[in-house]
Amino acid sequence: MHQKTEREKMLSGELYAPSDPELVQLRERKKKYMDAFNVASADQQERIELLRLLLGGIADDKAWIQGPFYCDYGCNIYLGKNFFANFNFTVLDVGRVEIGDDVMIAPNVQLLSATHPLDAKTRNSGRELGFPITIGNAVWLGGGVTVNPGVTIGDGVVVGSGSVVTKDLPPNVVAVGNPCRVIKHIEQ
Numbered sequence: 001m002h003q004k005t006e007r008e009k010m011l012s013g014e015l016y017a018p019s020d021p022e023l024v025q026l027r028e029r030k031k032k033y034m035d036a037f038n039v040a041s042a043d044q045q046e047r048i049e050l051l052r053l054l055l056g057g058i059a060d061d062k063a064w065i066q067g068p069f070y071c072d073y074g075c076n077i078y079l080g081k082n083f084f085a086n087f088n089f090t091v092l093d094v095g096r097v098e099i100g101d102d103v104m105i106a107p108n109v110q111l112l113s114a115t116h117p118l119d120a121k122t123r124n125s126g127r128e129l130g131f132p133i134t135i136g137n138a139v140w141l142g143g144g145v146t147v148n149p150g151v152t153i154g155d156g157v158v159v160g161s162g163s164v165v166t167k168d169l170p171p172n173v174v175a176v177g178n179p180c181r182v183i184k185h186i187e188q
Contacts (some may be wrong), residue, residue, distance in 0.1 A: 010094050011076070015117065015127040018094075023073075030054055030074040038067040055079065059101065065089055072114070080137065085109070094130030095149060100137035106161065108144045111135075115149045136171065156186060 004012070006020035017023075033054040040047050048061050054074040059081040069089050071077060076093035085105035091097055095113030113130045117123045131150035135141075139153055142161035147153070154171030164178040174184040 010128075010130055011096065013095065013129065013131050015122070015129060016094075017126065018128050019126060026073055026075070030071070034069065034071060034074065037065075037069060040067070051079075056096075058083075076113075079103075086143075092130075094128065096132040097135075098132070099135045100139065100155065102138045103135055104140045106141060106143040106145070109141050110146045112146060113149050156188075158186070 006016045006023055009016035010023070033050055037047065037050040037054060040050055044061070048058070048063065051058055051063060051065065055077045056075045057078040059079060062081065063079050063083040065085045066087050068087065069085070071091040071093050073093050076096050077091055078096070078098045080099055080101035080103060082102045083099060086107040088108045089105055090110045092112045092114040097111055097113055111133050113133050115129050115131065117127070117129065133147055133149065134152040136153055136155035136157065138156045140158045142159055142163070144162045145159050145165065147165045151165050152168045153159070153165065154169055156172040157169050158174045159165060159180060160174065160176030162178070163176050163180040165175070165180040167179070169175050169180070169182065172186040172188060173182045174186060175182045
């Protein structure tokens with residue numbers, strides 16, 4: 001029977017050791033691309049090439065992330081077509097982070113797939129957890145939005161500035177607050 005690597009545990013939502021040499025090396029290697037991206041010129045082709053080295057996948061060459069941009073691994077982030085993110089976009093991608101087409105991300109948005117055990121003894125062991133985040137098509141996340149681990153945001157959703165998304169959001173709604181809650185359905 002195959003014993004899972006720490007990376008496989010991380011991506012399957014199990015407790016894993018972030019100090020594992022493979023994970024440390026992966027973070028260090030990706031940090032070089034992230035740092036290069038954050039000082040890159042405005043040349044779109046150069047920026048796309050760096051994103052292709054850093055991220056798990058990009059659907060087209062129209063993706064634009066206004067630096068600075070921060071992530072853990074990068075390789076667990078997948079961007080759909082026509083993606084835009086403004087300043088200080090932060091993605092903790094210990095879990096897979098999938099973002100659909102035509103998504104707009106305002107400044108200071110955080111997608112946090114990483115979490116820690118609630119039990120203090122387990123938490124203090126240094127082991128961590130991660131759960132995937134999925135963002136549908138045509139979503140707009142307002143300034144300072146935080147999306148927590150394991151959340152799915154449906155197509156056409158608008159999340160108001162400063163909101164903390166702790167639970168899944170259905171398609172075509174406006175949601176705001178901490179914790180984020182639906183306040184309006186969007187007519188198509």
